[in-house]
Amino acid sequence: MSKKEWKEPTSEQWTYLHGTLLWSKGTIFQGERLLTTFNKSNELSTMLFERPDRFAIYSKQSRELQDIVRYEEDFFVYSLHRAIFFIFKASHSFAGFKNIYDKVESIIGEGHAKDIRDMRVHIDEYSKGKGDQPDRFVYESPEELYPVKPFAETLFVADASSTIVFPDAYLIGGRINVQNAIMVFEDLLPSIREKCESFMFPLRVN
Numbered sequence: 001m002s003k004k005e006w007k008e009p010t011s012e013q014w015t016y017l018h019g020t021l022l023w024s025k026g027t028i029f030q031g032e033r034l035l036t037t038f039n040k041s042n043e044l045s046t047m048l049f050e051r052p053d054r055f056a057i058y059s060k061q062s063r064e065l066q067d068i069v070r071y072e073e074d075f076f077v078y079s080l081h082r083a084i085f086f087i088f089k090a091s092h093s094f095a096g097f098k099n100i101y102d103k104v105e106s107i108i109g110e111g112h113a114k115d116i117r118d119m120r121v122h123i124d125e126y127s128k129g130k131g132d133q134p135d136r137f138v139y140e141s142p143e144e145l146y147p148v149k150p151f152a153e154t155l156f157v158a159d160a161s162s163t164i165v166f167p168d169a170y171l172i173g174g175r176i177n178v179q180n181a182i183m184v185f186e187d188l189l190p191s192i193r194e195k196c197e198s199f200m201f202p203l204r205v206n
Contacts, residue, residue: 044062137159
C-alpha cells in the first residue's frame, strides 16, 4: 500500500486493528500457558500416588494448581473471544480480514468462543437454566469430532463450565479445542500482523 493509497484509520478502526493483533498474540500466549499449567497439574497428580510419603504436600499443591488451571482457562477464553471479536470488527472496514475471520470460526466452531465466555461469566444464571442461550449451555459432541482413532467413536456431553481432556485435545466447555486455537492463530499470525501493520503503519511496512 503506497502513501497515496493509504487512508488513516479512524480511532475506532485503529482499535479494531490493534485489538486484532494484540489478542491474536494473546490467544497463543494464554493457550500455551494454560496447557503448560495443566501438564504441571497432571504430573503432580501422578506424583501423589508415586510418593505416598509426600501426599500431604503434593495434595495441597495439586489443589492449588487445579485452581490455577481454571483461572488460565477463563483467561484463555477471554483472549480468544476478544481476538475473534476484533477480527470480525476489522473485517467490516479493511480488506482481507473476512477470510481470516471465516478461517478462525471454521476451526474454533461458529459462536463457541462467545458462548463459553458469556456462559462462564454468567454461570450463576446458566446453572439455573436461565441466561441468553440456555439451550446451548449443554453441548453434545458430534460424531465426526475425532476422525482419528481411538477417539473416532468417543461421544460426550459437557456443559460450558466443564472441561474434557483427551491426549491431543483440551476441550473447554466440551467444544473449544485449545490446541486447535493455538494452531490456527500461529498459522494466521504472520498474515494478521502484516495486514494490521500495513493499515496502521503503511510507511514502516513498505
